[in-house]
Amino acid sequence: MKKLTQTLKNIWSIEELRSKILVTLLLIFIYRVGTHIVLPGIRINPAAADANQGGILGMIDAFAGGAFNQASIFALGIMPYISASIFMQLMTVLVPSFQKLQKEGESGRKKINQWTRYLTVIVTLVQASAYVGYLNQMTQQNIASLVPAYQSYFYLSTVVLLTAGTLFVMWLGEKITDKGLGNGTSIIIMVGILARLPQAFGQEFSAKSQPVGMLLVFIIEIAILIAIIMGCILLVQGTRKIPVNYAKQIVGNRQFGGGARQFLPIKVNSAGVMPIIFAQAIMFLPTLFSFNKNSETSQNIAGVFSDHTNIWYMVVYSTVVIGFTFLYTALIFNPKQIADNLKQNNGFVPGVKPGQPTADYIGAIMDKITLPGAILLALVGILPGIAQLLGVSANFSTFFGGTSLLIMVGVILDTLQQIETQLLMRQYDGLMKGGRIQGRQTVTQASI
Template sequence: MKKFIETLKNIWKTEELRNRILLTLGLILVYRIGSFIVLPGIDQNIMAAQNTGSNAGGITGLLDLFAGGAFSKASIMALGIMPYISASIIMQLLGMAVPVVQKMQKDGESGRRKINGYTRVLTIIICAFQGPAYLGMYVGNAIIDNSFMWWTMAMLVLIAGTMFAMWLGERITDKGVGNGISILITVGILARFPSAIAEEFVTSDSAVFIQLLKLIGFFAIIMVTVLIVQGVRRLPVNYAKRVAGGGATEQSARSYIPLKVNASGVMPIIFAQAIMSVPMMMSYQTNSSFLNGLRDLWSWPYNLVFAILIMVFTYFYTAITVNPKQIADDLKRNGGFIPGVKPGTDTANRIDDIVSRITLPGSIFLALIAIIPAFAHLAGIGDNFALFMGGTSILIMVGVVLDTLQQIETYLMNQHYDGLMEGGKIRGRRGMNEMSI
C-alpha cells in the first residue's frame, strides 16, 4: 500500500503525465455526460418501459453495453463509436486489395491524413444507414412527433454524436493517456459493471457457496486473460563482436525479440463485434432463421460466427502489426542474427513461422473467452453479469487497462521513478535487453 501511494505521488509530480491523465479524465466525463442527453422528441416513459421488458442478452443488451447505456436511453451518443470502428475495418481491408489505398498507407503522415479523412466520411455514411434503422426499429414507439423534420434533426444529431465521440477518442490518443477509442469503449462497459454486480450478488437469492464459486470463476478468467494478453515468446538474438576505439574488441551481446502471443491486442474482438452488429441489425428486417439466431447472444449461430471472426481478425491484425521482413532487415542492419539462421530471407521466414505458430493458440484462446458468456448463461448466471464472465467485455477491459498502465509506466520510468508494479515493470512489456518490433 505504501508503494502504491508513493507511485501516485510520483505520477502527480510528473507534470506532463499529470496533465495527460487529467485531460483524459475530463474528456471521459464529457463523453459520459453526452450519453445521458436524450434526443428531443422522445417519450422517456415509453423508453423506460421498453427497456424494462427487453432481453438483456439480445442485441439491445450488447449494443447498450458498448455505448455505456446511451443506446437504451436514445441518447445523442446512441450509436457510440462503433460506426467509426466499422469504417476503420473497411479502410484496412481496402488497404489489402486496392492499390490506391495501399499507396496512401506508404505515404507516411500525408497518407495517414488522407486515410483518416476517408474514414471520417465513411463513418458518416455508415451512421446515415444505421441511424434510421435504430430510430425506426428500436425507438419507434417512443417518438412523439413522427415528422420529416424530426427525423432529419434526429439523424443529424446522431451523426454529430458519433463524430464528436470519435473526436474525443482522437484527442485522448494525441493529448491524453492510452488509445482513446478503446478507452471510450472500455468506459462504456465499466459503466454497466456496478449494476451487473449488484444484480448478481446483492439482490440474488443464490446460496453463499454458489456466489463464492462465481467470484472465483470471474477472477480466474481475469488472471488467465492477463496471462495470455501479456504472454511473450522471446526469440534469442546475438550481435556480432564489434571493434571499439583503440582496437579493443567488444564481446558479442545477447538480446531477445519479444513476439507476443496476442500481438493484435483487443482489436480482433472490437472488429468482430462491429461486423456482427450488421447482421444483428438486419435480422429485424428479415425472417431469416439464421439472422434471427445471430440476434441472440446465447445461441450457437451467434457464438460460432463470432468465434470464427475473432480467429480470422487475429491473424489479419497480427499480419498488419508484425512485419517479419522489416524485423529481419533491422537485425541485419544492426549486426544481429538468430543463432543457427542466416540473416535476411531465412530470418524473416523463421520469424514468420514462429509468429504463425504462436498466433494460433492466441486466436483460439480469444475465441474461447469470447463465447464463455454463453456457457455462463447456461449455468444459470444472470444475463448482465454473464457478459462480464468473459466475452468481449472482459477482453477489452483487460487489454485496454494493461495498455494504459504500460503507457503510464513508461512515463514514470522516463522520469526515473519506479513503475506501477513491483520492480517497476509490468510483465510482458519490453525489457531493456529486448529489441523493439
C-alpha cells in the same frame, strides 16, 4: 498499502501526469453527460429498452455505455470511427498506394487520419439513417413514442444530431490521446463498458443475496471472475521472444554495436479483439432469417444464432473466431518485412540465414503460437454463454469474457504502462516490484 499510498503521491506530484489525468477525467465526464441527453422528439421506456437489447445491437449498446437503447445524441458512440479506422487499416495492408503513404511518416499519417475522418462522416450518416428505422421499430413495439408535433422534423434532426454527436465523441477521443492519458478511442469504449458494471453487479448481488447459501455462490462467481481476468492479462501480454544479434559496424576508427543480443517479441494474440468483433458480426447475419415469419426452419436457425448459451452457437462461434484470428494475423503480420528490416540493420537470428530463411523461420513460429492463442481467444469469446448456463445473470455474464473483458484488460494495461513510464522517467519506483507492466502497444499496435 504504504507503497500504494506513496505511489499515488508520486503520481500526483508529477505536474504533467497530474494534468493528463485531470484532462482525461474531465473529457470522460463530458462524454458520460452526453450519453444521457435524449434525442429531441422521442420518449424512451428505459426498462423495456434494456430488455430489448441483444445480438450485435446489444454489443453496440455496451460500447456506447447504454446510449444506444436510450436514444441519446451519442447513441452511435465511437463505433463509426472504429469501423472507418479498421477499413483504413486494412487498406494500408492490402493496397500498395496506401502502404506507400503510410511509410511517408507524419505527413502520410495525417492524410490517412483525414481520410478516416471523412469516411467516419459517411459511415455515420448511413448508420444514423438506419438508427431512425430502429427507433421507428421501437415505437411500434411500444418501447418508445414519438412526439406528434415533431414527427415531420424527426428524421432530419436525428440524422444531423447523431452525426454531430459521433464527430464530437471522435474529437473527445483525439483530445484524450493528445492532452490526456492513454488512447482516447479505447478509453471511451472502456468507459462505456464499465458504466454498465455497477448495475449488473447490483442485480447479480440482489439475486444471490436472499437465500443464505446463494451468497456463497456469489462470492465464488467473483473469485472466478478475478481468475478469468488474470487469464486474460496473460493472454494479452503473452509473447514468444526470438533472439536477435546485431553485427559489429566499424566507421573509421570507431566501432558501433557489436555482439548485442536483443529479442524480437511475437505476441500470442497479435489480432487483439478483432476476431471476436468480426465473429459477432458474422453470427448476427443468420438472425436476419427471422424476418421470414412463415418459415419454421429460418426461425430455428435464427433462434440458434441469437442464443449465446446454445451449444451449436458456441461451436460455430469458436470456429469463426479461430479462422478470423489466423486471417487477421496474416494481414497485419508480415514476416518478410521483418526479415528485410533485420537484414538492413545488420541483425540476424542465430543459426538462421538472413533473408527468406529468416522470414520462413519467423512465420513458422508465428503459426505455432497463433493456434493456442486463437483457441484461448475463442474460449474467452464463449465464456459469457457458459457463465449464463451456470446461473449467472445475462448482464453480469458479459463481464466474464468476450469483447468487453478483453477491451477493458487491454486498455487498463496500456494506461498503467503510460503511468509507469512517467514514473520511471523521473526516477520513481514503478507500479510493480517485479518487472514492468506491458500493454498491448509495447509489442505491436493495438487493434482497438
